Amino acid sequence: MFRWLLQSDMSPGMASPIAAMVGVAISPMGRSWWRRLAIAGGFPISLAVTVLGTQSDLAAWVWLLPLALLLLVYPINTWADAPLFPTPRKALVGLRAIIRLDPGARVLDAGCGLGHGLRALRLAYPKAQLEGVEWSASLFALCKALCPWATLQRGDMWAVDWAAYDMVYLFQRPESMPRVVEKVQSMRAGTWLVSLDFEAVGIVPHTELTTPNGKSIWVYRLPLRAAP
Numbered sequence: 001m002f003r004w005l006l007q008s009d010m011s012p013g014m015a016s017p018i019a020a021m022v023g024v025a026i027s028p029m030g031r032s033w034w035r036r037l038a039i040a041g042g043f044p045i046s047l048a049v050t051v052l053g054t055q056s057d058l059a060a061w062v063w064l065l066p067l068a069l070l071l072l073v074y075p076i077n078t079w080a081d082a083p084l085f086p087t088p089r090k091a092l093v094g095l096r097a098i099i100r101l102d103p104g105a106r107v108l109d110a111g112c113g114l115g116h117g118l119r120a121l122r123l124a125y126p127k128a129q130l131e132g133v134e135w136s137a138s139l140f141a142l143c144k145a146l147c148p149w150a151t152l153q154r155g156d157m158w159a160v161d162w163a164a165y166d167m168v169y170l171f172q173r174p175e176s177m178p179r180v181v182e183k184v185q186s187m188r189a190g191t192w193l194v195s196l197d198f199e200a201v202g203i204v205p206h207t208e209l210t211t212p213n214g215k216s217i218w219v220y221r222l223p224l225r226a227a228p
Helices: 002-007 012-029 033-055 060-073 093-097 116-124 137-146 174-184
Strands: 106-110 129-134 151-154 167-170 192-196 207-210 216-221
Touching (some): 116 129, 116 167, 174 192
Parallel strands (some): 106 167, 129 151, 167 192
Antiparallel strands (some): 207 216
């Protein structure tokens, strides 16, 4: 858009705000807040980086630092999964009315990030044995400091044996849900899968709850039933 406006003999001072407004206008097309933010802020950020890069004496390698930080937080092999999706603190309290877990029941937060999901699960099930798995070394270290009462392991959530758990909780993304459905088939009858925001398409949910801030909680009980 910006380049097309410049080719139409419009000045950069006029073209820049127009291109930025177009990004803001189409940002609601994003399926999540972080995608909408990326769409709205993509042009202003890229323009700022370009201007700074051409008008500053910074070494070229300095511009690789943001990429290095991204790789530190999100290693390449995790890019197919969700980025950092924080679970709202009181989002899962309503689960207690649907899922009754015995004291000591094992609950896994698959892809626990900074531990937002673990803290929400603790509010709902203070007597459960809460566990988390996270691949990113930096997020794992921070989560371990923030949630010392949880049992954490650094690793691939897809390599963990979900069959060992009474409930698996996750806040992933739509593209990950078919793999979740395949993975959860190993869980025992009577155990639970809980997904915040994203439905496992093609599977009949046990129920759907709504969080205080309007998010959906999709609750599935094993064995899963295919939708008609």
